[in-house]
Every structure is written in C-alpha cells, then in structure tokens.
Amino acid sequence: GLRHARPEVTAALMRGEIVDPALVYFRTVIRFETAAMAHDDLNRALFLSIGERQPDAVVLRLTRL
Secondary structure, three states: OEEEOOHHHHHHHHOOOOOOHHHOEEEEEEOOOOOOHHHHHHHHOOEEEEEEEEOOEEEEEEEEO
C-alpha cells in the first residue's frame, strides 16, 4: 500500500495526534486467502482499501473491485 502526506502532517501522525484523513493519501490493495468453501469467492476478488491512521488503531475501509 501507499501512505503519504506533507511532512508536518506525517510528524503529527507520529506524535499520535488526530489528523484529518483528507490530508493523508492512504491506499492499499487487499487480497484474502481462505480454505473455507463458504468464502471461496474471496479467493478470486481484490479489494481497494482507503486507510485512516488513528492514535491507537488503523482503520481500513474496503471496496470490492
């Protein structure tokens, strides 16, 4: 994935501050692997993720492509 922002925004993230997600470009592609037949369709799908860094977590919002 990719995450980039202006240096001052990145510094605020590293200090654990809350930053407006619109100021950070945070994208990744997610691919699942499962042996569970009930979820076999996930093995053949890609998901685009928009990420958000919070002080104590990373939140990923997935969209199936």
